[in-house]
Amino acid sequence: MSAVDDSGNVATPKPSAEKPRHKPSREPRTPMRERAAVERAADFDEVALGYTEELAVAEAARCLQCKNPTCIEGCPVQIDIKAFIGHIIDGEYREGVAVLKERNALPAVCGRVCPQEEQCEAVCVLARKAEPVAIGRLERWLGDYDLACELEHRCVPEVGEPTGFRCAIIGSGPAGLACAGELARLGHDVTIFESLHAPGGVLTYGIPEFRLPKAIVDSEIDMLVQMGVKIECDTVVGATLTLDEILNVEGFDSVFIGSGAGLPVFLGVPGENLNGVYSANEFLTRVNLMRAYEFPRADTPVWRGRRVAVIGGGNVAMDSARTALRLGADEVFLAYRRTEQEMPARREEVHHASEEGVQFKMLCSPVEILGRDGFVTGLVATRMELGEPDESGRRAPVCVMGSEFEIECDTVVVAVGTRANPLLMKAAPDLELTGRGYVAADEHGATSVPGVFAGGDIVTGAATVILAMGAGKRSARAMDGWLQNPDR
Amino acid sequence: MTCQGGNEAHDPGGIVFRIVHKRQLSDVVFEMGVEAPRVARKVRAGQFLILRVDRDGERIPLTFSDWSAEEGWVRFIFMRVGKTTHALSHCEIGDELTDLVGPLGTPTHVGDLGRVAVVGGGVGAAVAYPVARAMLEAGDDVSVILGARTADLLVLEDEFRAIEPTRLVVTTDDGSAGVKALVTTPLKELCEAGEIDLAFAVGPAIMMKFCAATTKECGVPCIVSLNPIMVDGTGMCGACRVSVGGETRFGCVDGPDFDGHLVDFEELMSRQRVYVEEERLSDSEYSKECSCRL
C-alpha cells in the first residue's frame, strides 16, 4: 500500500472494513530498554535504546482506540495518535509513518525529546486510572523504523508542482526545518540560511548525542535535501546578508525567520568571567557541535572539570550536568533555586541524571564564584526558601539571610536561560519586536514586514521542539496563502 | 599536505571557499586570499571572519586585511602560532577551506577622529593596516607606529608606506629594524607633544595594556581591538566575554573595539590562556602527524 496519494500528499490509508476488532491488552506500560547507568555515564552513546518491534506491538496493544481519543488534543500539532497506533496494531508500519509525517516532519526526533508526559500522554484516557499509552516511545519506534529503510523506501513526502516562488528560511532549527519541509511539499523553491557550519539548530549544537544521536538529525535533514531544499551554512543573516537583501537582491519572494533564542543569560555575580565558567551554550556547543569529547582528534578543546557545578533546573541544565559526567568529572552538582517539583526539566531526564550520579542541591542560589590564578575554585551559594506565589503561579524563591555556604568546584556551567540574539534584527529596522526583544508575529507567523514570517523560539522565547515545528509548519501555510494571493 | 575540500554533509549550497592567493610575509606570517563573494560585498575595516580549515577543525577568528567586492575575494594575514594556523599555512592556492563566515564584529569607527596614532604590534599590524587605510580614506590624519620583537616579525611595512600616513615609526625590541624601543615610546612622545587626538592600538594584550596606560597618563583616548577566544562569533556562546568598565561585554558582537582605558586586561590575558595545555597537545600531535606524512 502506498503512503502517498496521487495529489502528492502523504495520506492516511482508509481502514479496511474486515479488520478484526481490537482487544486492548491489560498489561502494564511496556518499559523501554536503557543502558545501565554506570555504563552509559562513561560514553556519549544513546542512553535509551527504544522498543523492539515486539515491544512496540505489545505497547500499541494497550491503546483502547477510543471513540473520543483525548490524546490528540494534548499534542501541539494534533498528530492522529489513535490512527498511527492503530497501524502499529495492524502491522501497517509504513502507513503509521505516513500518519505521523502528515503532522510532524521529524518523528524520530520528537519521539525522543518531546515532553510527552505533559502533552499527549497526560491526557490519554488511560492516564485517568493507570499509566497512559507510551505514545512518545511508539512515535520514536516508527520514526526509527522509517529511518532504518533505504532512503528510496523511506516515507519522503511528495513535492508539489513547482510554483515558481522562492522562499528563504533563516535558521535550520526545528522551526526552520519544519517550515522548509512544508513549503517544499507545497511546491515552493526553498533555501535555508544557517549561520553555523552545520544545520539542525539546538538539535545539533545543544541536545547531546546521548539523548539525540546526530545521525538521526542528519538523516532527517537528508530527507529535506532529497525533497529539494537547499541549505546554505556559514551565512549569518544580519551580517553576511540582510533581510532586505534576501528579498530585494537575492530575489526571494517570502522569508521565514526561525533563528531561535540563542543568546546566553549570565548570573551577573562576581567571578563569572573566571576560567572554567561556561554558559551552557558554550559548553554544549564545544562538546556537541565541535565534538570536544573527541579532542585532540577534533581540534576544539573543552575544560574537563573534576568537580562541576551546574546552575539551573531545565533540560539544558540536565544536559550540561550529564555531559560533564561523561567528560570524566568525579562529581557533578546541580544547583537550583526552587525544589525538584518546580524544575522545568522533563521528569525522565531528571531521573536519568540522578541515576547517573548527578547530585541535586535544591533551594540554593549562587551569589559568587571564587577563583585563584584566574581559575574557578568554588561557588558561594545562599539557601533559599519558597515564599508567596509569583506572577507565574510558582512559589517565588527568597533567600535566607546569612545562609551562605561554599561548594568546592573547578567548573561552573550557567544554564539559567537564553534570550533573542539581536544580530539579525539590528540589521532589519522595519521588523517590529516585542518588549522583550523577540520578533512580533501573529498566530500565523506574519510579522510587521509583508511577506516575512517568523516562528519558534524567536517568537515565543525558549520553548520546545514540537512547538517550534508546529509554528514553522503553520507559517509555511500562511506563506503559501500570501504567495498565492494575487492582490498582495 | 592540503586542506580537505568540501564541507559538512550539507555543504553551503555549492559555495566554495577556494584559496586564490598566498604570500609568505615572514618565517611565521602569511597572507591568504579566499573566494567569498557574499562576504566580500559586506566587509568594513575592523571586522573579522571565522574559518575552519577542515571538518575536525576549530573555528578561529582572523581580521580581514583586504577585500574586493568586485572580484569577490577577502584576504587575511595570520601568524603561525598553533595547530589551526599551522594547518592553514600548509594550504595552497586552489585548496578549499571547509568554512568561512563573516563579516563579524562591529566595524571600526572612522571619519571624524582628527589626528590618530594607529599602533600595530606584531601580527596586530594585520588589523592595523585596513583600519589605518579606512581612516585615511575617510579623511582622518593618521600616524602609524609599527612594532615587533625583531625584524623578522615585522610585517606590512611597505603596505603602510604605500598608503602614505603622516608619519611611520618602526620599532623593534632588539633594534634589528627601526628604533630600538617598545611601541609605547613613540606613542608617548606623540601624546606629550600634543600631536594626536586618539590612539588605536592592536597587538598582543600586554602591548595594548601598556598603550592604554600610556595614553591615559596623557589624557588621550585609546581604542583597542581585543582578541578573546571565540567559538561562534555571533553572540551565542559568551566565550569571548571581556570586562569593560566593570561590565561584561561580548567581544565578537560588542567589539572587537573597546575603550582601552576601561578594559580589564588582566582578565583578558588570563582568559586567553585557559587552553594552553590543550593547545600544546594539539599542536604536538599535529606536528607528529605532519612529519609522518611527509
Ligand SMILES: Cc1cc2nc3c(=O)[nH]c(=O)nc-3n(C[C@H](O)[C@H](O)[C@H](O)COP(=O)(O)OP(=O)(O)OC[C@H]3O[C@@H](n4cnc5c(N)ncnc54)[C@H](O)[C@@H]3O)c2cc1C
Ligand atoms: C540543551 C537544550 C536541551 C533541550 N531539550 C529539549 C527537549 O528535551 N525537548 C524539547 O522539546 N525541547 C528542548 N529544548 C528546546 C528546543 O530545543 C527549542 O525550543 C527548539 O530547538 C527551538 O527551535 P527553533 O527552530 O525555534 O530554534 P533553534 O533550534 O535555536 O534554531 C535556530 C537556528 O537559527 C540559527 N540562526 C540564529 N541566528 C541566525 C542568523 N542571524 N542567521 C542565520 N541563522 C541563524 C541558529 O544557528 C540555529 O541553528 C532544549 C534546548 C536546549 C538548548
Ligand SMILES: Cc1cc2nc3c(=O)[nH]c(=O)nc-3n(C[C@H](O)[C@H](O)[C@H](O)COP(=O)(O)OP(=O)(O)OC[C@H]3O[C@@H](n4cnc5c(N)ncnc54)[C@H](O)[C@@H]3O)c2cc1C
Ligand atoms: C577578533 C580577532 C581577530 C584576530 N585577528 C587575527 C589576525 O588578523 N591575525 C592573526 O594571526 N591572529 C588573529 N587573531 C588570533 C587568532 O584567532 C589566533 O591566533 C588563532 O585562533 C590561533 O589558533 P591556533 O590553533 O593556531 O593556535 P592555538 O595553539 O589553538 O592558540 C594559540 C593562542 O591563540 C588564541 N586562540 C586559540 N583559539 C582561539 C579562538 N578560537 N579564538 C580566538 N583566539 C584563539 C589563544 O590565546 C591561544 O593561546 C584574532 C583573534 C580575534 C579574537
Ligand code: SF4
Ligand atoms: S509530537 Fe510530541 S506531543 Fe505530539 S504525539 Fe508526538 S510525542 Fe506526543
Ligand code: SF4
Ligand atoms: S487516548 Fe490513549 S488509549 Fe485512547 S486512543 Fe489515545 S492513546 Fe489510545
Ligand code: FES
Ligand atoms: S564568540 Fe560566542 S558569543 Fe562571542
